[in-house]
Amino acid sequence: MKFTKMHGLGNNYIYINLWEEQIAEHDLSPLAIDVSNVNTGIGSDGMITMGHSSVADARMRIFNEDGSESQNCGNGLRCVGKYLYEKGIIKKKNLTIETKGGLMHLELHIDEHSDVVEEITVDMGEPRLQRQQLPVLGGPKEEQALLQPVEIDQQTFHFTGVSMGNPHAVIFVDDATQVEVEKIGPLIETHSLFPERVNVEFVTAKNDRELDFRVWERGSGITMACGTGACAAVVAGVLNNQLARGETVVVHLLGGDLHITWNQDGHVHMRGPATFICEGEWYGHKGTLTI
Numbered sequence: 001m002k003f004t005k006m007h008g009l010g011n012n013y014i015y016i017n018l019w020e021e022q023i024a025e026h027d028l029s030p031l032a033i034d035v036s037n038v039n040t041g042i043g044s045d046g047m048i049t050m051g052h053s054s055v056a057d058a059r060m061r062i063f064n065e066d067g068s069e070s071q072n073c074g075n076g077l078r079c080v081g082k083y084l085y086e087k088g089i090i091k092k093k094n095l096t097i098e099t100k101g102g103l104m105h106l107e108l109h110i111d112e113h114s115d116v117v118e119e120i121t122v123d124m125g126e127p128r129l130q131r132q133q134l135p136v137l138g139g140p141k142e143e144q145a146l147l148q149p150v151e152i153d154q155q156t157f158h159f160t161g162v163s164m165g166n167p168h169a170v171i172f173v174d175d176a177t178q179v180e181v182e183k184i185g186p187l188i189e190t191h192s193l194f195p196e197r198v199n200v201e202f203v204t205a206k207n208d209r210e211l212d213f214r215v216w217e218r219g220s221g222i223t224m225a226c227g228t229g230a231c232a233a234v235v236a237g238v239l240n241n242q243l244a245r246g247e248t249v250v251v252h253l254l255g256g257d258l259h260i261t262w263n264q265d266g267h268v269h270m271r272g273p274a275t276f277i278c279e280g281e282w283y284g285h286k287g288t289l290t291i
């Protein structure tokens with residue numbers, strides 16, 4: 001099976017072109033677990049498929065390292081946009097990608113001399129803020145989870161719940177760069193408050209247009225960056241009067257910076273890079289999948 005490995009600020013996935021590789025839908029989760037394994041597979045935060053859509057230019061599906069499928073992936077969307085353009089599959093500056101979390105609209109920023117996609121802006125749509133839209137328990141389902149307490153290891157954390165198609169619990173801390181993410185993250189990810197688990201972001205507003213950010217991703221653990229998480233963090237920052245609405249916020253992730261704006265029209269825009277790493281042929285595992 002042919003694959004392409006790409007990353008968005010270090011958040012890396014194995015990309016499969018389903019126009020070329022016919023893989024049964026029921027094989028995708030086991031395949032994601034296999035290819036993501038750094039010892040017996042290729043090694044990545046998960047797997048992303050790109051293929052035909054009847055409602056958009058292409059359809060993207062995103063699978064975490066543990067095989068669980070998510071509704072959306074911000075870093076993945078940027079990489080898909082770059083892949084489709086530079087491979088000549090969809091040679092358009094503006095394109096739409098279908099995800100489980102809705103239709104995402106991309107604008108490619110292309111160097112006119114080299115025809116290389118340097119950055120991508122994604123309209124990630126409107127955040128979903130009701131508890132039932134994450135989902136999260138612990139209060140009225142049609143209300144927001146704003147600074148809702150959760151008890152972890154005799155410590156109380158206060159999270160703000162935001163969905164970008166996928167669920168995020170955003171926690172404001174004194175210094176996001178000093179949080180023991182690997183200790184606290186998984187305990188919140190799997191807490192009973194979150195029936196479908198949750199992505200966990202630890203953030204610190206340095207001022208009203210700058211955010212320090214660390215993440216424990218549902219199904220993948222610590223990653224260098226999380227695009228939907230950065231969007232959710234900016235929305236949570238505005239809701240909690242720590243960030244400016246309608247202004248571009250620089251989010252400092254482990255892997256670099258994303259520029260996020262929660263526009264007055266309600267849509268969240270994310271701008272950042274996408275990078276090819278390598279392409280290859282994966283031979284599968286005897287007895288796991290016949291590739």
Ligand SMILES: N[C@H](CCC[C@H](N)C(=O)O)C(=O)O
Binds near residue numbers: 069074227228
């Ligand atoms: N772990 C996430 C999916 C990947 C999102 C992230 N890598 C991004 O760039 O948005 C989830 O289970 O919802």
